[in-house]
Amino acid sequence: MKLADVTIPAFAWAIAGWLAGLGTLGAVGLAVLVFGLFDVRASTPDNPLFAWATHTTMIHATQRRAGSSAPARFTAAQVQAGFADYDRLCVSCHGGPGVDRQRWASGMEPTPPYLLDAARNWTPAQLKMIIGDGVRMTGMPAWRTALSNAQQWDIVAFVEAMPYLSAGDYQKLRAASPPDSDCH
Numbered sequence: 380m381k382l383a384d385v386t387i388p389a390f391a392w393a394i395a396g397w398l399a400g401l402g403t404l405g406a407v408g409l410a411v412l413v414f415g416l417f418d419v420r421a422s423t424p425d426n427p428l429f430a431w432a433t434h435t436t437m438i439h440a441t442q443r444r445a446g447s448s449a450p451a452r453f454t455a456a457q458v459q460a461g462f463a464d465y466d467r468l469c470v471s472c473h474g475g476p477g478v479d480r481q482r483w484a485s486g487m488e489p490t491p492p493y494l495l496d497a498a499r500n501w502t503p504a505q506l507k508m509i510i511g512d513g514v515r516m517t518g519m520p521a522w523r524t525a526l527s528n529a530q531q532w533d534i535v536a537f538v539e540a541m542p543y544l545s546a547g548d549y550q551k552l553r554a555a556s557p558p559d560s561d562c563h
């Protein structure tokens with residue numbers, strides 16, 4: 380029997396094709412790692428498709444994992460306590476009513492969004508998870524390393540109140556809060 384007479388079944392071609400495809404993908408992936416082909420500079424804006432894919436994943440992963448346990452309502456004292464931590468820890472990146480985020484925050488990729496209407500996009504349980512657990516591969520820290528569970532809920536209470544606060548209200552809260560000795 381000559382080699383030309385050997386018939387190769389279609390499924391064998393399909394497997395060979397898959398393996399060749401996987402090999403090519405692997406080689407491209409390795410080249411990205413070894414030759415530094417992915418531009419990691421934060422000054423380079425994310426490709427819109429990449430930004431959409433990562434943010435959409437973040438939204439769905441949060442919805443999937445956050446659960447629904449949250450206090451039925453928040454007290455004014457929680458909002459005031461949450462404000463103090465927000466103003467100390469979050470406002471530099473996320474800004475507030477009438478307060479710009481720090482200029483350097485625009486140098487982050489992804490850039491931290493303003494949270495004026497975050498309470499309309501997320502449930503309290505979801506906000507608690509984002510704040511406590513952070514968002515990987517972005518500059519959003521997991522605050523559970525620094526804040527107690529109660530402090531995290533206080534911040535959720537404040538974020539829930541934020542859509543109703545004017546720039547003047549924010550400054551009144553600042554005036555009513557004791558001066559803070561921690562560095563910003």
Ligand code: HEC
Binds near residue numbers: 465509514517518
């Ligand atoms: C060093 C900057 C930085 C600080 C400080 C920071 N964040 Fe963030 N935060 C980010 C970034 C960047 C994102 C965007 C993550 C993404 O694109 O998925 C984010 C996302 C979020 C989101 C989700 C926003 C949305 O609608 O997609 C919430 C809510 C949030 N942060 C709350 C807070 C709170 C509350 C604090 C303070 C306890 C805080 N963050 C402190 C950088 C920061």
